[in-house]
Amino acid sequence: MSSTQYTKKIALVDCNSFYVSCERLFNPKIRKKPVVVLSNNDGCIISRSTEAKALGIKMGEPYFKGKDIIIKNNVQVFSSNYSLYGDISRRVMRTLKRFNSDIEIYSIDEAFLDLSNFTDEEVEKVGKEIRATVLQWTGIPTSIGIAKTKTLSKVANHIAKKTQSGVTSLIGIENIDPILEKVEISDIWGVGKQLTKFYQKNGIYNAKQLKNKSNTWIKKSSNVLSSRTAMELRGIPCIDLETTTSKRKSCVVSRSFGKRVEKFQELREAVANYCLNASEKIRSESLVAKAITVFVRTSPFQRNFGYYSNSKTVDFPIATNNSIETVKVAMSILDSIFKNGYRYQKAGVMLTGLSNAEGKKNLFSSEKDEKINSLMRSIDNTNYRYGRSTLSLASAGVQKRWNMRRQYSSKIDTADFYCLPTVRVY
Numbered sequence: 001m002s003s004t005q006y007t008k009k010i011a012l013v014d015c016n017s018f019y020v021s022c023e024r025l026f027n028p029k030i031r032k033k034p035v036v037v038l039s040n041n042d043g044c045i046i047s048r049s050t051e052a053k054a055l056g057i058k059m060g061e062p063y064f065k066g067k068d069i070i071i072k073n074n075v076q077v078f079s080s081n082y083s084l085y086g087d088i089s090r091r092v093m094r095t096l097k098r099f100n101s102d103i104e105i106y107s108i109d110e111a112f113l114d115l116s117n118f119t120d121e122e123v124e125k126v127g128k129e130i131r132a133t134v135l136q137w138t139g140i141p142t143s144i145g146i147a148k149t150k151t152l153s154k155v156a157n158h159i160a161k162k163t164q165s166g167v168t169s170l171i172g173i174e175n176i177d178p179i180l181e182k183v184e185i186s187d188i189w190g191v192g193k194q195l196t197k198f199y200q201k202n203g204i205y206n207a208k209q210l211k212n213k214s215n216t217w218i219k220k221s222s223n224v225l226s227s228r229t230a231m232e233l234r235g236i237p238c239i240d241l242e243t244t245t246s247k248r249k250s251c252v253v254s255r256s257f258g259k260r261v262e263k264f265q266e267l268r269e270a271v272a273n274y275c276l277n278a279s280e281k282i283r284s285e286s287l288v289a290k291a292i293t294v295f296v297r298t299s300p301f302q303r304n305f306g307y308y309s310n311s312k313t314v315d316f317p318i319a320t321n322n323s324i325e326t327v328k329v330a331m332s333i334l335d336s337i338f339k340n341g342y343r344y345q346k347a348g349v350m351l352t353g354l355s356n357a358e359g360k361k362n363l364f365s366s367e368k369d370e371k372i373n374s375l376m377r378s379i380d381n382t383n384y385r386y387g388r389s390t391l392s393l394a395s396a397g398v399q400k401r402w403n404m405r406r407q408y409s410s411k412i413d414t415a416d417f418y419c420l421p422t423v424r425v426y
């Protein structure tokens, strides 16, 4: 049947309990044990293993609230290790690109893949092959949902999470109403809290009811986005895959400090580091930035120490991704917005007005620019091979007292040479 060739087939690949799975990769002892991962500064529970879910530990719950259950059941606790998760995520995405280079990386652990080139009959088998390959090459278990639209592939993915094979395809199913009937309205992709309330008020409690509601009613009472969601539930693709990374218009790096920072020098080091990370990030995507924003603030919850928050944006003379330049400008911004006597809780930098770096030569390009570019390239290559911040700028500091609180960190970093495991041979 050649007609089946033209149905759109979208797969959503989602890594199971991603952060927990990353920690388990290098720690086989915790494979079958309950495990949780905490958010920045060990605040909330943001990833749970199946065993931890079974104990009743809730997603997003503050760590102290779950502590009783955690101690009683000997649950393994980890501080989040984003350097590790980012690296594993890149490996998973690279593996997915083997099947179709046009993928939309939706989040650190999710990607949409266009599988329209495969026939209806093949597509489930392809899904299983993708799952097996990702597991074999990266060690990360995934769930895969396949359907005619992105919204339906999300539905399929929910079902896949509960199946043994981990792969569910809705392609070729004539009537999906019985399936949609079991999907609560709040679980539909793109339906948030407000919209859920609104739909429920109007008697729409599940995906089937939304699918069968008239478009005129939806458009009139909500908006175009909602009618797109309903169309997608009917199997009509309305939301395209966003496959080009260059769509990104800005790059933000910001953190809350592990402990309050008062010294100008420490704040300078932190901001310089965020600049280095942001510059490296946009270089890796071959982008240059038009402007940079630096912001600082104290904790809004400790106003007895005085509250202060400020930010400033400065345009670069020429769009750049050069770390030396971004750090230089960021330092001068920080000079102008820093105020003595406050306990800073958070700082960050944002590179904006991003565009492609290629062919960005202009009247003012010089041999010196070429030299700086090649210096940046060798810094990136060295840091890629020997671990982040092997080569750095002096302004970024060495001690990093302002770093995040990470009491339970696994201290594994696949991007850091010094985190390689040591093996003793007798």
Ligand SMILES: [Mg+2]
Residues within 6 Å of the ligand: 014, 015, 016, 017, 018, 109
């Ligand atoms: Mg996931």
